[in-house]
Amino acid sequence: MAWVILGIAAASLTMFGFVPQILKMWKTRSAEDVSGFTLVQFATGVILWMLYGIHLRDFIIIGANAVSLATLIIALGFYVKLIQRVRRKGE
Amino acid sequence: MAWVILGIAAASLTMFGFVPQILKMWKTRSAEDVSGFTLVQFATGVILWMLYGIHLRDFIIIGANAVSLATLIIALGFYVKLIQRVRRKGE
Numbered sequence: 001m002a003w004v005i006l007g008i009a010a011a012s013l014t015m016f017g018f019v020p021q022i023l024k025m026w027k028t029r030s031a032e033d034v035s036g037f038t039l040v041q042f043a044t045g046v047i048l049w050m051l052y053g054i055h056l057r058d059f060i061i062i063g064a065n066a067v068s069l070a071t072l073i074i075a076l077g078f079y080v081k082l083i084q085r086v087r088r089k090g091e
Numbered sequence: 092m093a094w095v096i097l098g099i100a101a102a103s104l105t106m107f108g109f110v111p112q113i114l115k116m117w118k119t120r121s122a123e124d125v126s127g128f129t130l131v132q133f134a135t136g137v138i139l140w141m142l143y144g145i146h147l148r149d150f151i152i153i154g155a156n157a158v159s160l161a162t163l164i165i166a167l168g169f170y171v172k173l174i175q176r177v178r179r180k181g182e
Binding site for chain 2: 003006007009010011012013014016017018019020021023024025028030031032033034035037038041042044045046048049051052055
């Protein structure tokens with residue numbers, strides 16, 4: 001049982017790992033130093049993890065990566081919006 | 092075999108997910124918008140994943156998360172150094 005809790009804790013921490021980054025972008029309205037490549041690379045990675053989970057029919061892998069993907073889509077949308085705003089100001 | 096390649100691709104992308112962020116901090120010498128919480132949360136998560144991998148005796152889980160942890164330690168070290176520099180300038 002302790003190991004199950006450890007596994008759930010591990011999954012939750014990494015699954016929601018980009019939530020603090022989303023909140024920081026939300027508060028500061030700035031994303032200049034955030035790496036868009038990191039967000040795209042993670043998003044591509046978790047999509048492949050989901051496909052791998054579908055192959056294994058492992059709902060834990062599918063679910064955890066689906067949640068990650070949702071946070072990454074929010075982070076990426078926010079990132080693009082903030083970066084475009086800065087570019088527009090710079091014109 | 093195709094599934095093995097898919098799994099390796101998935102693992103590689105997420106394992107090295109913070110490398111572009113490290114390179115961006117290195118180039119711009121700025122980490123103001125980067126969330127330190129996100130880095131700490133991921134580092135804590137991958138440590139728990141490693142413990143879970145040790146419990147399962149799964150060397151893939153242990154190895155992948157050890158690599159993630161190494162990149163996160165580099166990212167965190169860099170982040171702290173850059174943030175301290177900005178603070179010192181501000182004094």
